[in-house]
Amino acid sequence: MEHTYQYAWMIPFVPLPVPMLIGVGLLFVPMATKKLRRMWAFPSVFLLSIVMLFSANLAIQQINGSSIYQYVWSWTINNDFSLEFGYLIDPLTSIMLILITTVGVMVLVYSDNYMSHDQGYLRFFAYMSFSNTSMLGLVTSSNLIQIYIFWELVGMCSYLLIGFWFTRPIAANACQKAFVTNRVGDFGLLLGILGLYWITGSFEFKDLFEIVNNLISTNGVNSLFVTLCASLLFVGAVAKSAQFPLHVWLPDAMEGPTPISALIHAATMVAAGIFLVARLLPLFTVIPYIMNLISLIGIITVLLGATLALAQKDIKRSLAYSTMSQLGYMMLALGMGSYRAALFHLITHAYSKALLFLGSGSIIHSMETIVGYSPDKSQNMVLMGGLTKYMPITKTAFLLGTLSLCGIPPLACFWSKDEILNDSWLYSPIFAIIACSTAGLTAFYMFRIYLLTFEGPLNVHFQNYSGKKNSSFYLISIWGKEGPKTINKNFRLSTMNNSERASFFSKKTYSDGNVRNMMRSFITHFGNKEIFPYPHESDNTMLVPLLVLVFFTLFVGFIGIPFDQGGMDFDILSKWLTPSINLLHPNLNNSVDWYAFVTNAIFSVSIAYFGIFIASLLYGPVYSSFQNLELINFFVKMGPKRILWDKIINVIYNWSYNRGYIDSFYARAFTRGIRGLAELTHFFDRRVIDGITNGVGVTSFFVGEGIKYVGGGRISSYLFLYLFYVSIFLLIYYFLNL
Amino acid sequence: MNFFPWLTIIVVLPISAGSLIFFLPHKGNKVIRWYTISICLIELLLMTYAFCYHFKLDDPLIQLEEDYKWINIFDFHWRLGIDGLSIGPILLTGFITTLATLAAWPVTRDSRLFHFLMLAMYSGQIGSFSSRDLLLFFIMWELELIPVYLLLSMWGGKKRLYSATKFILYTAGGSIFLLLGVLGMGLYGSNEPTLNFETSANQSYPVALEIIFYFGFLIAYAVKSPIIPLHTWLPDTHGEAHYSTCMLLAGILLKMGAYGLVRINMEFLPHAHSIFSPWLMIVGTIQIIYAALTSPGQRNLKKRIAYSSVSHMGFTIIGIASITDTGLNGAILQIISHGFIGAALFFLAGTSYDRIRLVYLDEMGGIAIPMPKIFTMFSSFSMASLALPGMSGFVAELIVFFGIITSPKYLLMPKILITFVMAIGMILTPIYSLSMLRQMFYGYKLFNASNSYFFDSGPRELFVSISIFLPVIGIGIYPDFVLSLSVDKVEAILSNYFSR
Numbered sequence A: 001m002e003h004t005y006q007y008a009w010m011i012p013f014v015p016l017p018v019p020m021l022i023g024v025g026l027l028f029v030p031m032a033t034k035k036l037r038r039m040w041a042f043p044s045v046f047l048l049s050i051v052m053l054f055s056a057n058l059a060i061q062q063i064n065g066s067s068i069y070q071y072v073w074s075w076t077i078n079n080d081f082s083l084e085f086g087y088l089i090d091p092l093t094s095i096m097l098i099l100i101t102t103v104g105v106m107v108l109v110y111s112d113n114y115m116s117h118d119q120g121y122l123r124f125f126a127y128m129s130f131s132n133t134s135m136l137g138l139v140t141s142s143n144l145i146q147i148y149i150f151w152e153l154v155g156m157c158s159y160l161l162i163g164f165w166f167t168r169p170i171a172a173n174a175c176q177k178a179f180v181t182n183r184v185g186d187f188g189l190l191l192g193i194l195g196l197y198w199i200t201g202s203f204e205f206k207d208l209f210e211i212v213n214n215l216i217s218t219n220g221v222n223s224l225f226v227t228l229c230a231s232l233l234f235v236g237a238v239a240k241s242a243q244f245p246l247h248v249w250l251p252d253a254m255e256g257p258t259p260i261s262a263l264i265h266a267a268t269m270v271a272a273g274i275f276l277v278a279r280l281l282p283l284f285t286v287i288p289y290i291m292n293l294i295s296l297i298g299i300i301t302v303l304l305g306a307t308l309a310l311a312q313k314d315i316k317r318s319l320a321y322s323t324m325s326q327l328g329y330m331m332l333a334l335g336m337g338s339y340r341a342a343l344f345h346l347i348t349h350a351y352s353k354a355l356l357f358l359g360s361g362s363i364i365h366s367m368e369t370i371v372g373y374s375p376d377k378s379q380n381m382v383l384m385g386g387l388t389k390y391m392p393i394t395k396t397a398f399l400l401g402t403l404s405l406c407g408i409p410p411l412a413c414f415w416s417k418d419e420i421l422n423d424s425w426l427y428s429p430i431f432a433i434i435a436c437s438t439a440g441l442t443a444f445y446m447f448r449i450y451l452l453t454f455e456g457p458l459n460v461h462f463q464n465y466s467g468k469k470n471s472s473f474y475l476i477s478i479w480g481k482e483g484p485k486t487i488n489k490n491f492r493l494s495t496m497n498n499s500e501r502a503s504f505f506s507k508k509t510y511s512d513g514n515v516r517n518m519m520r521s522f523i524t525h526f527g528n529k530e531i532f533p534y535p536h537e538s539d540n541t542m543l544v545p546l547l548v549l550v551f552f553t554l555f556v557g558f559i560g561i562p563f564d565q566g567g568m569d570f571d572i573l574s575k576w577l578t579p580s581i582n583l584l585h586p587n588l589n590n591s592v593d594w595y596a597f598v599t600n601a602i603f604s605v606s607i608a609y610f611g612i613f614i615a616s617l618l619y620g621p622v623y624s625s626f627q628n629l630e631l632i633n634f635f636v637k638m639g640p641k642r643i644l645w646d647k648i649i650n651v652i653y654n655w656s657y658n659r660g661y662i663d664s665f666y667a668r669a670f671t672r673g674i675r676g677l678a679e680l681t682h683f684f685d686r687r688v689i690d691g692i693t694n695g696v697g698v699t700s701f702f703v704g705e706g707i708k709y710v711g712g713g714r715i716s717s718y719l720f721l722y723l724f725y726v727s728i729f730l731l732i733y734y735f736l737n738l
Numbered sequence B: 001m002n003f004f005p006w007l008t009i010i011v012v013l014p015i016s017a018g019s020l021i022f023f024l025p026h027k028g029n030k031v032i033r034w035y036t037i038s039i040c041l042i043e044l045l046l047m048t049y050a051f052c053y054h055f056k057l058d059d060p061l062i063q064l065e066e067d068y069k070w071i072n073i074f075d076f077h078w079r080l081g082i083d084g085l086s087i088g089p090i091l092l093t094g095f096i097t098t099l100a101t102l103a104a105w106p107v108t109r110d111s112r113l114f115h116f117l118m119l120a121m122y123s124g125q126i127g128s129f130s131s132r133d134l135l136l137f138f139i140m141w142e143l144e145l146i147p148v149y150l151l152l153s154m155w156g157g158k159k160r161l162y163s164a165t166k167f168i169l170y171t172a173g174g175s176i177f178l179l180l181g182v183l184g185m186g187l188y189g190s191n192e193p194t195l196n197f198e199t200s201a202n203q204s205y206p207v208a209l210e211i212i213f214y215f216g217f218l219i220a221y222a223v224k225s226p227i228i229p230l231h232t233w234l235p236d237t238h239g240e241a242h243y244s245t246c247m248l249l250a251g252i253l254l255k256m257g258a259y260g261l262v263r264i265n266m267e268f269l270p271h272a273h274s275i276f277s278p279w280l281m282i283v284g285t286i287q288i289i290y291a292a293l294t295s296p297g298q299r300n301l302k303k304r305i306a307y308s309s310v311s312h313m314g315f316t317i318i319g320i321a322s323i324t325d326t327g328l329n330g331a332i333l334q335i336i337s338h339g340f341i342g343a344a345l346f347f348l349a350g351t352s353y354d355r356i357r358l359v360y361l362d363e364m365g366g367i368a369i370p371m372p373k374i375f376t377m378f379s380s381f382s383m384a385s386l387a388l389p390g391m392s393g394f395v396a397e398l399i400v401f402f403g404i405i406t407s408p409k410y411l412l413m414p415k416i417l418i419t420f421v422m423a424i425g426m427i428l429t430p431i432y433s434l435s436m437l438r439q440m441f442y443g444y445k446l447f448n449a450s451n452s453y454f455f456d457s458g459p460r461e462l463f464v465s466i467s468i469f470l471p472v473i474g475i476g477i478y479p480d481f482v483l484s485l486s487v488d489k490v491e492a493i494l495s496n497y498f499s500r
Helices: A002-013 A017-028 A028-063 A092-113 A123-138 A144-164 A169-200 A204-218 A223-240 A251-255 A258-267 A271-279 A283-284 A290-311 A315-336 A339-371 A394-406 A411-428 A429-454 A489-496 A513-521 A540-560 A573-575 A594-619 A634-638 A639-655 A659-710 A715-737 B006-023 B029-054 B085-101 B111-130 B134-143 B145-154 B160-187 B195-203 B207-224 B233-240 B243-268 B272-297 B301-320 B327-357 B374-385 B391-407 B411-442 B460-478 B479-500
Strands: A071-080 A083-088 A564-567 A568-570 B061-071 B076-082
Touching: A002 A028, A002 A071, A002 A083, A002 A123, A017 A028, A017 A123, A017 B374, A017 B460, A028 A092, A028 A123, A028 A339, A071 A251, A083 A092, A083 A123, A092 A123, A092 A258, A092 A271, A092 A339, A123 A144, A123 A258, A123 A271, A144 A169, A144 A223, A144 A251, A144 A271, A144 B391, A169 A204, A169 A223, A169 A429, A169 B391, A169 B411, A204 A223, A204 A283, A223 A271, A223 A283, A223 A290, A251 A258, A251 A315, A251 A659, A258 A271, A258 A540, A258 B145, A271 A283, A271 A315, A271 A339, A283 A290, A290 A315, A290 A429, A290 A639, A290 A659, A290 B134, A315 A339, A315 A411, A315 A429, A339 A394, A339 A411, A339 A540, A394 A411, A394 A429, A411 A540, A411 A594, A429 A540, A429 A564, A429 A594, A540 B195, A634 B061, A634 B411, A639 A659, A659 B160, A659 B272, B006 B029, B006 B061, B006 B076, B006 B111, B029 B061, B029 B111, B076 B085, B076 B111, B076 B134, B085 B111, B085 B243, B085 B327, B085 B460, B111 B145, B134 B145, B134 B160, B134 B243, B145 B160, B145 B243, B160 B207, B160 B233, B207 B243, B207 B272, B207 B374, B233 B243, B233 B301, B243 B272, B243 B301, B243 B327, B243 B479, B272 B301, B272 B411, B272 B479, B301 B327, B301 B391, B301 B411, B327 B374, B327 B391, B327 B460, B327 B479, B374 B391, B374 B411, B374 B460, B391 B411, B391 B460, B460 B479
Parallel strands: none
Antiparallel strands: A071 A083, A564 A568, B061 B076
């Protein structure tokens, strides 16, 4: 048993060879590496599966034994200062490990197909494996510096992956925005780490908790300073988990490829903030005010995310806002001190949201062939609708994910969300009311997405979405080759015919000679009318991960359900998290009050059904299959008698559609502010500091010229000056002697 | 004891071998290139060999010492020696200069003179890092100015004469103060002039005099290092110079200022240093923010990188001013790390300029598709420059941060303030470096010219950037490579501060 722990340090390094090899290969032997293309998917999936098995093993040991194992080796700087590196395997870590590896493997398998025709296929896998590496490193870290290192590496991976399609200007802006926003969080994190180091002299979690505990109990430290440090640490988590003031990057991050949105921006990386707060919870609980701050930020984010998700047109953005709102739930739970509920929701949400994103990826993948590769069109829900007919499996999976997120009983998110809502009643009624009504909103917007996408008619065919509708076959390649270009027929057929690509990798469609040619024009127009038609179901390699995630979504909730076994409550999650803290339930081992549970559950489920009902009323095909063509105009047509209602709706829609005006406020306040400041300092630098230098130069030039002019070489003028001055002196002398 | 004059050979070899370039047969540039590169390689190998076998890391004293009388009248010696402080910059010089000569292959105009000047600069830089005599230090310091001036004024952009004049005026102006300081220090006290480093290190001066000396030296180093407000030569110079010159300037020349600050100001004038250090700290902090804010306002790519190096040198100044073991180690690490990163960024900027022929960032865009390798390397080094963990910049900055936090000299509030402001610099760095990347590479743009001359970087350029990239990663993962060189010496220097 011990020996598996000994090798746990390997976990982050196992997937590392893939990005290194691909990177080296692409730099030195690009042609040969690219020929191997889809061979590279195997090692990355394989290595991550190894980690998955390993972490499953660890998790089982954690459940049975619950031992925290930590090994440290040091990285000396000098005699009195050393950074220590180690790993820490505890329940929290093992949960995160399982989560990252399972979702990671699914997403890797999925993206093999999703990205198969992208020019950057290899780059994608390199980035992806590297982000897995750093994420695994983050969760196994044993001290704050290590966390900071991996924290930034994860941020960099996210930057690279958001900017993956770097020819799109929107993606370029989005990745910079994401990195800078995250850097603001890192700034807080670093300052918090430094402050805590200054207080305690240690980075290790264990020492940190003990020393801070002692100091607080003996009043040995200024509590204001400690609170400041803790809230700075929390800023890091706020940025990474897209909580309220720093959430702006997450919706824009959806410019990245969809598998990335599933893995990094829904399941793992954004959970890092939750992870950090959970990890530091023993610290935060002893420091005053900070827990209130956390729950406050959490509840604001819950509400904000849900309201912003209401009127998004882009399918991925609405999912992103939903992610933000759900992360707010977890933050809220942590702020309330219910550690278990937060982690439970983290697990269930990760699977459900990964499922939803992969489902949306499948939708986008099939829409792309009809409407074009611009994310404005292929992700636009206005153009979708009625996809049930064309892609039944995706529809089922997506529906299950939606139901799970809405909190409909047998599915995963129900159990965890219900637990959070219960706990919030204990904590504060106001928060609880907000959280419950947001649960209704969640159901509403999730079903809005679902109904717009899968029900009703396929809007793309008879809605003139833009002037370019008729030229939707004329697509602008994202790699920049504009204009129609003929490509070989073999390739075109291979994208359209699924049957050929059922095999895991079909190298035969890439004839060696023109790989590059085809890759360059891999996305061009499809001119043939007979292939145009309807969206088609995705390939098996994309569907299998979806189905596996459906499985998880169905059953992962059961780890948190208490089973009665011999008078004692017995649920796996509690057993897993035994040593952890639980503030709201000091007497955890009491039997669960089934009556209270059922009433609460009925309440929250009815709220969810209410949301679903409203959504189907507004967007459902039964009520108005023709009206939802124009989403924005929809409410105008409702009749004059409900003007006030219309106004409210319009305000909400505008608020949501303009992202709560927060982005534009930031753009105005910070971006322009920094630009103005940059201009100002640049001006100061050029005109004042450099101006002095140049001024000295110019003056000396003029003085020299003047002297040259005076010293023109005429002896008579010299004599004149000489005599002039002599006469002046004589005069002065004369007057002085008077 | 080994009496073989390693250091003399190392110092003299490049310039003497370089002067032979003029006697080489007129057979085109190829001969000259290969000759220069082989000289550089021999020098580098010699250096590595000498330091490997004749330098003991755990000894904080001067090693490989040589002492020859040169001019009897005022006791002027040819006195060389290295210790833990100078070995790092010397190795950096060897490394960067070798790569810079490799990077200078496209230079065809007057390539004899160009390569000779590079080699002359090599000698001057190693000489000033290794000299143990005040006057010799000054002479070496001046010696490398002339090649730089010529390199700037002959192989540069359109405004090269302006920048070269500015450079020479600034540095010569700074050198006056250096000369004053050197003479004052040498002539103080005894009847005979004492120019030896050892004797002056042990000498103590009246506080007022010490402050005057300190100030004089500080101005000279502030010009070189650059410390605001004496930095304006740097963007102009870097904006105009050929990129191999830029590599030398950013990689080594700027480090001489910081080196001098440690070597003379910290070691010889401890009282004045502890008086001045709060001011240095404030100036350094302002510099980080100021340069990081000026940088996004630049349209010229090279000027933007130049301001980023001004900003990074702020960390060095803060590390030096923190008067702690950790802080000073961090400063030295930052010297080395920025030597690599700055040189590489200028190299990449230069090579991409060679291809697209555009200077201004807002005219560029979308060159990532034709040049993926340059894109990759440029992104990696931008990440290194914004202190991504795992690369050397991060470790250096982190250690400087710890230096401040643990510094016993300062009170709590100033420390918090300084740390806070420095950390704001951490937010500003990605803004300018990532927007630079975005403007250059991201997006899509049709070039009117045919794509024929958009070659991606060839093996030579790839070799240069990768061989700089490896140490950056290496130091980032295991910083003891560099720190083990300097740790003991740093302790010895700092023991002055606490014993007195």
